[in-house]
Amino acid sequence: xxxxxxxxxxxxxxxxxxxxxxxxxxxxxxxSLFWYVQYPGEGLQLLLKATKADDKGxxxxxxxxxxxxxxxxxxxxxxxxVSDSAVYFCALTPRGSQGNLxxxxxxxxxxxx
Amino acid sequence: xxxxxxxxxxxxxxxxxxMTLQCAQDMNHNYMYWYRQDPGMGxxxxxxxxxxxxxxxxxxxxxxxxSRSTTEDFPLRLELAAPSQTSVYFCASSxxxxxxxxxxxxxxxxxx
Numbered sequence: 001x002x003x004x005x006x007x008x009x010x011x012x013x014x015x016x017x018x019x020x021x022x023x024x025x026x027x028x029x030x031x032s033l034f035w036y037v038q039y040p041g042e043g044l045q046l047l048l049k050a051t052k053a054d055d056k057g058x059x060x061x062x063x064x065x066x067x068x069x070x071x072x073x074x075x076x077x078x079x080x081x082v083s084d085s086a087v088y089f090c091a092l093t094p095r096g097s098q099g100n101l102x103x104x105x106x107x108x109x110x111x112x113x
Numbered sequence: 114x115x116x117x118x119x120x121x122x123x124x125x126x127x128x129x130x131x132m133t134l135q136c137a138q139d140m141n142h143n144y145m146y147w148y149r150q151d152p153g154m155g156x157x158x159x160x161x162x163x164x165x166x167x168x169x170x171x172x173x174x175x176x177x178x179x180s181r182s183t184t185e186d187f188p189l190r191l192e193l194a195a196p197s198q199t200s201v202y203f204c205a206s207s208x209x210x211x212x213x214x215x216x217x218x219x220x221x222x223x224x225x
Binding site: 032034036042043044045046049051089093097098099100101103104105106 | 117144146153154155156158161163169171203205207209210211213214215216217218219
């Protein structure tokens with residue numbers, strides 16, 4: 001079945017460092033791809049999305065590009081801040097589904113001043 | 114602008130007790146979902162609904178039941194609580210299949 005694999009965490013970075021969180025997926029057809037962020041004690045929030053190959057989603061300085069050839073949707077940010085400390089989830093919605101999201105296990109990011 | 118509201122935020126249950134987790138949304142979304150989140154395991158889909166009167170099982174439905182009598186409400190019922198149901202439960206809604214979800218703030222449930 002469809003699945004999402006994320007890099008293992010935790011990831012610890014210094015402020016202003018470059019961030020990459022790897023995400024690859026297995027799916028039939030062309031799923032929609034998402035990144036969600038969960039701050040401590042809160043629910044998940046949609047960070048960005050892409051619905052077709054070569055689309056780039058972006059929000060709050062974060063970017064991810066839908067790569068069909070490598071089945072990847074890596075999350076990047078050029079300069080992280082302490083306030084970016086959170087857990088990041090990659091997810092997909094299979095084509096033809098009822099919108100059900102399939103999540104990766106999450107990657108915890110800690111940014112130190 | 115409430116979005117998705119879940120109640121209660123915390124609850125401790127004894128083994129064998131029952132309870133209902135409430136979820137309401139005010140965005141007129143047709144799609145609603147229940148997920149559970151366990152440490153290091155991501156989120157697993159319990160049940161979902163594509164509209165009032167329509168519900169379907171997700172990946173981990175055993176021990177749970179749902180109903181969808183209105184567009185706004187999607188309660189999750191736990192019958193005969195077990196320690197394996199200790200988790201954080203999230204309700205979510207969406208406008209359509211590609212929009213992305215709006216999540217509630219979660220219910221942390223402990224079964225002892």
